Amino acid sequence: MENELLFSDLGISEEILSAVEDMGYTQPSPIQTQTIPLLLEGNDVIGQAQTGTGKTAAFGIPIIDLVDTSINKPQAIILCPTRELAVQVEGEIVKLSKYKKRLASTCIYGGDPIDRQIKALRKGVQIVVGTPGRVMDHLDRGTLDLSNVSMIVLDEADEMLDMGFREDIETILKSMPEERQTVFFSATMPKPILDLTRKYQTDPKIVKVLRKELTVENITQVYYEVKTPLKMDLVTRLINVHQFTLSLIFCNTKRATDQVTEELIARGIQAEALHGDLSQAQRTKVMNKFRKGHCSVLVATDVAARGIDVDNVEAVFNYDLPLDEENYVHRIGRTGRAGKFGTAINFVTGRRDLGKIRDLEKFIKTSINKLSPPSSADLLEMKQDQLVKDVTRKVSQEDDNTIFEATIGKMLADGLTLEQVAMGLIKLQMGPAVKELNELNFDLDMGRPGGRDEGRRREGRDFRSERGSYDRGGDRGGSDRRGGKSDRGARPRKDGKDSAKDANMARLFLNLGKKDHIRPNDIVGAIAGETGVSGRSIGGIDIFENFSFVDVPKKDVNHVISVMNTNTIKGKAVNFEISKG
Structure with a gap:
């Protein structure tokens, strides 16, 4: 009722x-x-x-x-x-x-x-x-x-x-x-x-x-098994086959976001990246372009995507599967909004990702169906259908066709038949697509030309490098503890190692301390809120009388310094720099 x-x-x-x-x-x-x-x-x-x-x-x-x-x-x-x-x-x-x-x-x-x-x-x-x-x-x-x-x-x-x-x-x-x-x-x-x-x-x-009411009812959820080097070919093919007007692509790292955006642009797809390295003015500009349809694809990280509110997103691609179930729900909730229907497309690489799909199905209490990638023949048929629709629409329009009829007359005067004229125009329209498909005629399930083994070798190398490039760092630990002359934020890693000794972490010095009434959560909140770096990835914090130290992922050091040095913590100007000792 x-x-x-x-x-x-x-x-x-x-x-x-x-x-x-x-x-x-x-x-x-x-x-x-x-x-x-x-x-x-x-x-x-x-x-x-x-x-x-x-x-x-x-x-x-x-x-x-x-x-x-x-x-x-x-x-x-x-x-x-x-x-x-x-x-x-x-x-x-x-x-x-x-x-x-x-x-x-x-x-x-x-x-x-x-x-x-x-x-x-x-x-x-x-x-x-x-x-x-x-x-x-x-x-x-x-x-x-x-x-x-x-x-x-x-x-x-x-x-x-x-x-x-x-x-x-x-x-x-x-x-x-x-x-x-x-x-x-x-x-x-x-x-x-x-x-x-x-x-x-x-x-x-x-x-x-209930979650089912929220995220599943209007959203078709599917997954494709695809090797890492072929993800870009598959996402391009799916966008072309389904003719998505607005779509979101999620990646787990800022680096991947930029790479995917650059490759999409190189393939003729209007794409923009949205991640924590962008200033507020840049984010606003990107979002306005996406809302107005000036770019058809937005490639984003989870943190940067908070606050995206666009009702007409037709598809969400999980180029990289999210790190946890809640992020999955948050991602796919960007489509199927305001009573509309949407599609969530997941890329699965290897047994580990298949296990994630099974976990997601249990979490959302809905099946995520496996689909076979569209073949070259599917893409060609789509282009044929689209050309028929375009020609039918043009012919039905009541325009002044005098110049066009005169052009046909010239072709007929040169000895061409109407069938030859039509064939030539169709070749002009579809020729580049057919040539591209002939050059890239491979099965996305099998791998690139060169056989199954080559695809397996490439997949293994790229998959390992992806896993190694994303380190969640320390989890948020218990309450702050006092030790020695400093206030230390207790932020142990899951593996029990001290984040300060982690090869993936770097120690930063900042010029605020106890005298400024700074607490560990002030530092974490400021960095996470201003830079987009996940609060979970921030490591140990030591607060002394006049200054403090904080461990952040090495890959984010330059970004944290550049952003935080133009901001404040608790209303006080802050200066971050790499610790010298």
């Missing part, structure tokens, strides 16, 4: 209904149907839902309706793990509040000039969307007043905890009035999330949307 409800049945204002209608929404999603009435009644809520289910509107609509526009001070705050998601959420708030007069919102996040944010806050806003680190900066500066806040929403709470923001989140919660609504939205509900809900919520109502 819930699916038959309309937005007008949820008790929301006429202003919101008009905005929702302008946005093209007809019926509320399951998460909206259950959450909106609970929040309007003043309840604390725990919402378990993935990206792409409409959860932003589920909390955004009640916030807008409950805000008192006669009070020009922050009344609701929404915390997000990344700047991309914060910008996306605030953009949705702006659309939903289109017809509510005198309502103002702003977005505060690292990497954006803080002076501009201070000016917006001083001017007066009712709704603040931000990342924990930048919210803490404003609290420390006294430029953000939470005394009038009556609702706080933690969006993607599990991701924020994973990035090391727990202490910041608790500080923010303690800075607010005790009489408030506290709302948690999270894809998963691990113990740390449940601990926070017990500590900071009062009799919360639980809203849970």
